[in-house]
Amino acid sequence: MNTERLPSLKRTIAAICMLLSGMAALVYQIVWTHQMSVAIGTAQSAVAIMLASFLGGLALGGWIAARWLNSSLDAGKRYVLLELFIALWAIALPFVFPALQTLAISLLASGSLLPPDAGLPQFGVYLIIVMVAFAPPTIAMGATLPILVRAVRGETEDVAGLYALNTFGAAAGAVLAGFLLVPYIGLTAASQLGAVANLAAAALAWRHLRANSQNAECGEGSGPRPVPRLLIAAGLAGIATFALEVFWTRLLAIPFGGTTQGFAFMLGLWLAGLALGGIFAARKTGSAAIALTAGAVLSVLGYIAILVTGAAAKTAVLALFPGAVAFGMAYPRFVDAAGGDPARSAALIYASNTAGAVVGSMLAGHYLLESFGFGGTLLVAALLLFLAAAAASPNMKAASGFAGCALASIGALLLGIPEPYSLLKNGVVDSDTSGELLSLSVGRVATVEVRDRDDGIVVRSDGLPEALVPRAGMPPSLNDQHWLTVLPALARTEARSMMVIGLGGGVSLETVPSWVRRIDVVEIEQRIIEANRNIASQREVNPLADSRITLVHNDARNSMLRTRKSYDIIVSQPSHPWTAGSASLYTQQFVALAKSRLADRGVFVQWMNASFVDPHLMRSFLATVASEFKVVRVYEPVPFNLIIIASDAPISPESGFVRVGSTSSKLFKRAGILSAQDFAWSLLLDEHSVRQLIKGVELIGDDRNSMAFETGPGRGIMTRTALDAITKRPAEVRADSAYSSLRLAQAGLLPFSRTTENSLLAAARQKGTAGDYAALAAMDENLASLIPTEPGYASANHLRAAWRLERIGSLRPDLRGDMSREALDIVDAALSVETTTDLLIQRATLAQLIGDDAMLAETALVFAHVVRQGSSSEIETRRSQALIAALQRLPSTVIQRRALSALAGTY
Structure with a gap:
């Protein structure tokens, strides 16, 4: 075997080539993952197949390289051909995606059914296409x-150095793609820049490396292959390290808000740690077994540090870095332990390690x-790392020690780890951690938390609020989530079918009018569905007890692409526009897809939290919707929570309310809609205003999705002043x-102002103050004539309930219940309309x-x-004491105890 080494200049060129190659590879991984999520959806099976195929290709490449080392073609030229092939493929691939999408749709078409994310046919088709x-x-x-x-006739220290530089390049590529390329120039252009890096590497190699092994390198690579135990150890290490990468990515998505x-x-920090480990490995210190053991211990210590300190800030991400450094040392040390031809050993160890990575990513996700949750997953990864260390150990004594550590991991797993x-509880959008934790579960897409707070049951996904669910017995209140389904149903009283994208807390489904006979709900995370089932009794x-509802566990785009089913109404309620599952629901391509699934005169509705965007992004999204629909x-209905409703036909929910209001008044009151006038004060932008606002604004597209990259917790926050400035319709107007x-005040958009009482109400109040309930009863018909649109409605209802409460005690027991419920409806x-302590x-x-x-x-x-927010008085103190006495007679419950505690703080 020829061991003559190359001059330092050429070795430097090889290092630069590896840096460029690694950078391009991670740009491709991020770009292609985004493009495939657009083509086939962000369902977990699609994402997992993409990652597994990427890693599987790398593993197969290493295995093939081990058999191509003795080719008659110069190794430098082989390297040039590889880089050229990668570049040309990357340039062509974006233009192939539409054909791949068409093929997937044709093979997986579900006709009139809305398909779930399940089944071997879908998995097989996606696997083949990817x-x-x-x-x-x-x-x-x-x-x-x-x-x-091989081209540089490298020794094992060269393997470590080139591996380190390749990984440093990958780290740089991840950061460049995530922070600069994809956000600012889009997916296609980012992919083309990746190709430029490959072409640059090919040009450098052609100029400096292609003549380094002119004589076909015959005989090189003929040394012994790595022993099987090393290949097994490398495979186990690959499983464990990629399981840990998935573990840290999911865990730390919460303090990062899922951006x-x-x-x-x-990802860049993880790869940088691996690269730094590769540099340390070049010094030939330690062994693969020691590196893996150190990585396991450091990972566990980082996790314990989070448990102990409660670190919820983004600095918690540093917990993953020390372990990554240790893991980065393992690969070169495996190659060193294998001996023989470094190039062949590097290829086979790489193939085994990366094949393990495929298994690890799939297994963890x-x-x-x-x-097993986060703690259990960490211990399983540590167990595999200790087993890998035992397999890599050169003697039985060391192997026994590592096996003992593996047994300790099993013991800890059985005992459980917090x-x-x-x-997890410290969300970056909603930091209220009060109340009782009802459940915390880790799903394939997100970690779902359900918490019982004073204001309702909050459902959070990766620390981000999904919904606030009203509990049984809570007083009525204005809820914009109810408007999401009521508003389009009133705009189309002839509608019979509805699709709702995103289950959340199911609040929007509570008020779907009876004339809508079929409701399909698509939810990407199974744990969200389970959370809703668990709180059903509260x-x-x-x-979910509504027989009209059909739940489909899938990504919305995946389902909609595969079906030709049409709907009268489609409601899209993505919670946070920067997350992977939501960002793709704000693009022109998605709006066009939704429109293609609407029946004639169909209505599309999109919820948007204006506080998550800036004025430019809001205008861009409105322009995106308006590019597909004539009327927007x-x-x-509540501050910053916008309901965007669009159709090709006129939209007039007020007309629908007039037509059906009397038949569904109870349902509309539950939604906080009391009158046709509610659609006037809540209207922020009409059709003409939308068209004026979006002139000259760029649309949001799949290739450059500004909603995904220009939003996030604490970024692009819309102020009230900015929103009023661009809409030119502040609350005062x-x-x-x-x-x-009054309604704007109840919605929190204006302060409450008391109006002068009319003569009827003033007279009634005098009777009530005097305790003349018979006179109040005689005035009831006139008081009932006041409608919610009139000032004094709440006061009139208070007086109407007052005489009923006085009379209930004198009624026969069988009549008391009916009058009590009648009075409750009035209250x-x-x-x-208005929340007062009297009511x-x-x-x-x-x-x-x-x-x-x-x-x-x-x-x-x-x-x-309410009392604590205002000024307490002697009468409120007596009322609080009376309520405490009443509550103390009830069985002890969480809400009863919480109410007692809150009342005790009112005086």
């Missing part, structure tokens, strides 16, 4: 390192995290009547008469919060 698209270039990528080692840049930073709740309305309106002012109607006390009294303990506790809890 392999055809990505296997050729990734195989070539996997072969570059061993071929370049794409956060993922790119974590599809089984370990769901079955979940890092201190980190809520006022259980939407924007409603704001919308307050064109006393009723509008709740008033509370839907809440009446409601609490009625709850006692009806015997509804949950209503009493919930009403008392709201009363306590």
Whole structure:
């Protein structure tokens, strides 16, 4: 074997080539993952297949390289051909994606069914398509390192150095793609720049490396192959390290808020750690077994540090770095231990290690995290690392010690390890961690937390709030999530079918009018579905008990691409536009897809939290919707929560309300819609205003999705002043009547202002103050004539309930219940307009008469919060004490105890 080494200049050129090659590879991985998610959806099976195919190609490339080392073609030229092939494939691939999407749709078409993310046919089709698209270039990528080692006639320290530089390049590529290339120039251009890096590497190699082994290198690579135990150890290490990469990515997505840049930073830091480990390995210190053991111990210590310190800040990401450094030392040390031809050993160890990475990524994402949680997944990875260390150990004594550590990991796994709740509970959008934790579960897409708070049951996904679910017995309140389904249904009273994208807390499904007969709900995370089932008994309305609803576990684009099913209404309610599952629901291509699934005169609805975007992004999204639909309106029933409704036909929910209001009044009141006038004060932008606002604005597209990269926790926050400036319709302008002012105040958009009482109400109040309830009863018909659009409606209802409460005690027992419920309807109607302590006390009294303990506790809890927000008085103190006495007679429950505690703080 020829061991003559190359001059330092050429070795430097080889190092630069590896740096460029690694950088291009990670740019491709990030870009191609985004492009495939657009083509086939972001369902977990699609993402997993993409990652597995990428890693599988690298592994196969290493295996093929080991058999191509003795080719008659010069190794430098072989390396040039590999880089050229990768570049040409990358240039062509973006233009092939539409054909791949068409093929997938044709093979997986579900006709009139909305398909779930399940089944071997889908898995098989996606696997074949992804392999055809990505296997050729990734195989070539996997072969570059061993071929370049041969080209420079490298020794084992050269393997470590080239590996380190290749990985440093990968880290740089991840950061560049996530922070600069994809956000600013788009997916296609980023891919082309990756190709430029490959072409540059090819040019350098052609100029400096292609003549380094002129005589076909015959006989090189004929040394012994790595012993099987080393290949097994490398495979186990690959499983463990990639399971840990998935583990850290999912865990630390929470303090990063699930942003794409956060993922790119974590991936870059992980790869930088591996690269640094490769540099240390070049010094030939330690062994693979020691490196793997150190990585396992450091990973566990980093996890324990999070448990102990409760680190919820982004600095918690540093917990992954020391372990990554140790893992980076392992690969070169494996090659060193294998002996023989460094190029052949590098190829075979690389193939085995990367094949393990395929298994590790699939195992962690599809089984370990769901079955064992974060702590359990960490211990399983540590167990595999100790087993790999035992297999890599040169003597039995050392192997026995590592095997003992593996047994200790099994013991710890059986005993259980705490979940890092201190980190998981601190969301970057909603930091309220009060109340009782009901459940915390790790799913394939997200970690789902359900918490019972004073204001309702909050459902969070990766620390981001999905919904606030009202509990049974809570007073009525204005809820924009109810408007998501009621508004389009009123705009199309002839609608019979609806699709809802995103289950969340199921709140939007609670008020779907009866004339909608079929509702398909698509939810990407199975744990969200389970969370809704678990809290069904605690809520006022259980939407999953509605026979009209069909739940589909899948990504929305995946389902919609594969079906030709059409709907009268499509409601899209993505929560946070920067997350992978939501960002693709804001592009022009998705809006066009949704429109293609609408029936004639169909209505499309999109929810948007304006506080997550800046004025430019808001205008861009409105322009995106308006590019597909002729009519676009924007409603704001509560501050910053926008409901964008679009159609090719006129939109007039107020007309629909007039037509069907009397038949569904109870449902509309539950949604906080009391009158046709509610659609006037809540209208932020009409059709004409939208068209004026979007002139000259760039659309949001799949190739450069600005919604994914220009939003995030703490970024692009819209202020009230900015929103009013671009819409030119602040709350003061919308307050064109006393009723509008009242409703805007109830929505939190204007301060409350008391209006002068009319003569009827003033006279009634005098009778009530004097205790003349017979006179009040005589005035009831006139008081009932006041409608929610008139000032004094809440006060009138309070007086109407007052005489009923006085009379209930004198009625026969069989009549008391009917009058109590009648009075409760009156009080709740008033509370839907204005929340006062007088009304809440009446409601609490009625709850006692009806015997509804949950209503009493919930009403008392709201009363306590209202009193604490205002100024306490002697009468409020007496009321609080009376409520405490009433609550103390109830069985102890979480809400009862919480209400007692809140009331105790009111005086």
